[in-house]
Amino acid sequence: MSSIEPIDLARASDAVELSPDAVVVRSPEGRVLAWNPAAHALYGWPASEAIGRVFSELVETDVDGGVATMEAALASSGRWEGQVTRRSVRAEARVLLVRAITRRGEILEIAQDVTEHHRQRTALERSERRYRNLFGAMAASFWELDFSTVGAMLRELTASGVRDLREHLTAHPETLRAMMRATRVLDVNDQTVVLFGRGDKNELLGSVEPFWPEESNGVFLESLLAAMGGRPSYSQETKLRAIDGREIDALFTASFPAETVARGKVVVGIVDITARKRAHDALERSEHRYRHLFHHMPLALWQLDARGTVGVFKAARAAGVTDLAESFDRDPDLLRQCLEGMVVREVNQPTMAMLGGRDPEDFAGSVARFWKTRPDTFRRAMEARYRGEATFQEETQIDTLDGRVIDVLFAVARPGPSSDPTVSLVGIIDISERMRARQQLTRLQSEAAHAARVSMVGELTASIAHEVNQPLAAIALNAAAATRWMGRPEPDLDEVRALLTRVHADAKRAGAVITRIREMVALRAPVRAEIALDAIVDDALLFLGHELRAQQVVVHREPTAARVLADRVLLQQVVVNLIANAVHAMAGRPEGSRRITVRTELDDTRARMTIDDEGPGIPEADLERIFDAFFTTKAQGMGMGLSICRSILDLFDGKIVATNRASGGASMAIVLPRA
Structure with a gap:
């Protein structure tokens, strides 16, 4: 290296001073000999403070392999070039492209700030990785198609005098199918093989016609017209067909960059709509290649x-x-x-x-x-x-x-x-339309349940009349007795007071019956509240008391502290319906053997009510249909009662199950989430 001339900065001082890059000259010991204004701007030290000091004390350097490796390479070859990260107490860390040479031990170094370029490149690489990973999760297939022959066919039609291609090809589907046969598949990705093929990519390369059922002709036609019309893309939901004949609901998207359309080439993306609904993050493959798809998904x-x-x-x-x-x-x-x-x-x-x-x-x-x-x-x-x-x-x-x-x-x-x-x-x-439809369905279900309650009240007229007449008769009897006591020369006020107390109690009892009837027949929106299952049973038995006594039915209770979140009136309607059905089912049994068992149970998450009767049970063939609308085993039945019961329980995430008991009779089980 002795033949290399020493560094002469004097002759180049103006160029060094004006250089936009940081120029630093160091002695063999590392002391700064020269320091231009750009070095001041980059490292934060003015020349007056930097010259004479050891460079490594002013600036910390990070480089792959370490600074010692960099210095060793410089000493052996006289040159070194590479990317480093430098920071000082007076300036933030910067990424630099450094070029250095040695002349008789002195080191001349020129450093170019490439921090912004490095940041942009890193961001670009990160973005590309992100979108590639996202596409890896997409249930999307991509096809590269050659439709150059189709373009010639369309131009030939236009030359022959066809002015409206849409009308002509709609009227002549055989011509459109011929264009499908002329559209060739050049390449597909792996997802296409999974979605449309049977494991062999080569069987997908050829005409696109096998993949297009006739009902989707219109979508294929519109994609051709979009390409011919210079539109950048076309997207539509349609049906496509796999090699094995399966039909696939798909979102079809064709992109028409001008440079590829001119060569008769087009890239088509196909997304299985079912997969799209399951995974919304499967929508982009890369920031550069699939940005267009992101902006044209109908979602x-x-x-x-x-x-x-x-x-x-x-x-x-x-x-x-x-x-x-x-x-x-x-x-x-x-x-x-x-x-x-x-x-x-x-x-x-x-x-x-x-x-x-x-x-x-x-x-x-x-x-x-x-x-x-x-x-x-x-x-x-x-x-x-x-x-x-x-x-x-x-x-x-x-x-x-x-x-x-x-x-x-x-x-x-x-x-x-x-x-x-x-x-x-x-x-x-x-989902605004879906929610409106759901609200309409709920309203119709509420009206059906209301109609069923009104019908049920009509059927229970005798029981209701009996429940009202009892307190009214007691009121009349006690009021008459009170009048007689008051008519005596010396009225017994204590006896009168006792009689009036009984009148008041009977009046409240009659009022409660009327209140329950009004609640039962009122049309209102369901109200979810915490209620005790056995309280619902109590209300139901009050409604059915006269009917139970008339039919000589004994009700056995096995209560628990089960509580649920539901509408009290609607749940009461279900229980009344089920107990009434049990009573009717035992009408043919001898007197003294008509027994209903109502049992409530509770586990960690669910509450359960079981109503067992000792009737003939449910025919096995009817068990699967018993809750269907309009299905009935009664001569005069409409087949709506149990169907409405199931709809009511659905409102509160519950269910109803019908089974036959091994000892005879039917068993109806209501299951609801516990409160």
């Missing part, structure tokens, strides 16, 4: 930046929090922090249409404004995420930008452990 999609919320979670875990729900209860501000920490990064067009936005920028910022009505849903989603659950789904309501509140199916998913933990994907489906 409201959000991409959220959860860095703020992840920070809240990290702080909670560091504090030893294992149950986020308890923390939310203790500190309501924690939920606000989670809401503010979840920021909208991107939305697609269906989201803007659903929530009243005109531009994606309308959605920028925290998600808090969308959860004013139902923050409880967001809270449960956060609790699920804190527990490590990858997905969360719930029917709820969300606030729109234009002030509406809509019913939605909300689903959120986050990538797996190997992906960016700050990314969350949200899918929202507007």
Whole structure:
């Protein structure tokens, strides 16, 4: 190295001073000999303080293999170039591209700041990995198609005088099928083999016609017209057919970049709709290749930046929090922090249409404004995420930008452990129509139950009259006796007072009967409340008391403290119906052998009421149909009673089961979640 000339900065001083890159000259011992203004700006030390000091005392250097390896390479070859990270007490850490040479032991180093370039490259690599991982979870198939022959066929039709291709090809489906046969499959991905094939990719390469049932001709036609019309894409739900003949409900999306359409090529994406409903995070494959698909899925999609919320979670875990729900209860501000920490990064067009936005920028910022009505849903989603659950789904309501509140199916998913933990994907489906239909169904069920109660009251007229007449007769008798006592020369006021007390009690008893009847026949919305099962049995037996005595039926009770959440009147209707059915079932039994057992039981999660009779039982062939609407074994029955009973129990997450007892007779079991 002795033949190499020493570094002469004097001749190049102007160039060094003007250089945008940091130029530093060090002695063999590492002391700074020269230091230009760019070095001052980069490292924070002015030349007056840097020159003469050891470079490593001013600036800390991190490099792969260590600084010693870098210095050794420089000493052996006289040159070194590479990327380092440097920081000083006066400047933040920066990523630099350093080029260094030695001249007689002195080291000339030029450092270029590439921090921003490094950050962008790292972000790009991270983004690409994230979207590739997301696509790996998608139930999506992709096809590369050659439709150059179809383009020629369409141009030939136009040249022959056909002005309306849609009308012509609709009227001539055989021509359209010929175009399908002319569209060739060039390549497919692995998911396509899973969805459409039988394990051999080659059997999918050929004409696309076998995959298109005739009922989907219109979608194929519209995709051709979209391509010919210069549209960037076309998307539609349709039916497709697999190699083995299975029909698949699919979302068909074709993308038409101008450069590929010009070569007669097109890429088609197909998503199994069932899989899409199960996994809303299977919507993007990569930020660059499948951005178009994200924006044309007929589903409201959000991409959220959860860095703020992840920070809240990290702080909670560091504090030893294992149950986020308890923390939310203790500190309501924690939920606000989670809401503010979840920021909208991107939305697609269906989201803007659903929530009243005109531009994606309308959605920028925290998600808090969308959860004013139902923050409880967001809270449960956060609790699920804190527990490590990858997905969360719930029917709820969300606030729109234009002030509406809509019913939605909300689903959120986050990538797996190997992906960016700050990314969350949200899918929202507007279920307003479904909720209105459900409310209409509930109303119709309520009206049917009401009609059944009115009918039941009509059937129990004799029992009701007896229950009312008893206290009324007692009132008349006691009132007459009180009048006679008052008519004596010396009235016995104590006796009169006792008689009037009995009159008052009988009047309350009659009033209670009338109140129960009015509640039974009133048309109202179900009210869920905590009630004791045996109290419902008490009410039912009061209604049926006269009928039970007239038919000489003995009721045996086995009560417990079982309590449930249900509507008292509706549940009373079920029990009255079942006991009345048991009475009717035993009408052919000899007197003295008519017995009904009502038993209530309780376990950890469920409450159960069993009503057993000693009638002939239920024919085995009828057990599966006994709760069907309009099915009846009675000559004068309409077949609605048990069907309505089942509908009522469905409202409260309950069920009813009919069986035959081994000793004879039928058994009806009501099961409800315990309160």
